[in-house]
Every structure is written in structure tokens, then in C-alpha cells.
Amino acid sequence: MNRELRRLAEREEQRDRDRRARGPKRRARRRVNIIQFFSEVRTELKRVAWPTRRQVVVFTTVTLITAGAVTIYAFGLDMGFKRAILSLLESLTRGA
Numbered sequence: 001m002n003r004e005l006r007r008l009a010e011r012e013e014q015r016d017r018d019r020r021a022r023g024p025k026r027r028a029r030r031r032v033n034i035i036q037f038f039s040e041v042r043t044e045l046k047r048v049a050w051p052t053r054r055q056v057v058v059f060t061t062v063t064l065i066t067a068g069a070v071t072i073y074a075f076g077l078d079m080g081f082k083r084a085i086l087s088l089l090e091s092l093t094r095g096a
Contacts, residue, residue, distance in 0.1 A: 051059070
């Protein structure tokens with residue numbers, strides 16, 4: 001490592017030590033009034049890329065169909081396991 005790189009590394013290490021010695025930076029938070037807050041919220045909401053009506057309908061339909069399918073699948077598994085366990089317990093009680 002040449003002299004210039006070594007000096008650069010030493011400076012970086014010194015900066016790191018100084019930062020750790022100072023502790024974490026804390027920003028002073030300033031409070032804003034309620035009118036300014038809602039004004040900023042309104043400005044941000046204007047920047048949002050809102051979906052079209054068609055997209056909302058499609059996404060809602062897909063969500064409802066998926067939720068229904070998962071519900072039916074879980075119900076089927078539940079009923080299958082219930083029947084399997086009950087028949088297993090029934091066969092164990094007959095055999096005893």
C-alpha cells in the first residue's frame with residue numbers, strides 16, 4: 001500500500017472514531033400547525049398514482065375470488081382431517 005492510500009485509510013479511521021465518540025446525530029424536530037400538516041398531506045395525495053376505476057374493479061374481483069378459493073380449500077382440508085381423525089379414533093375404540 002502506498003503512502004497516499006495509507007494516509008487516506010488513517011483519515012477514514014479517524015473520522016469513524018470521531019463519529020462514534022460524538023454519538024448519534026439528533027435532529028431537532030419542529031412542530032407544524034394543523035393547517036400546514038393537512039396542506040402537506042393534500043400535496044402528497046396529489047402526487048399519488050391512483051389506480052383507474054377498472055383497475056380497482058379487477059383487483060377487487062381477483063382478491064375476492066382468491067379469498068373464496070383459499071377459504072374453500074381450507075374448509076375441505078379441515079373436513080378431510082376431521083373425518084380421518086374421527087375414523088381413526090373410532091377404529092381404535094372398537095379394537096380395545
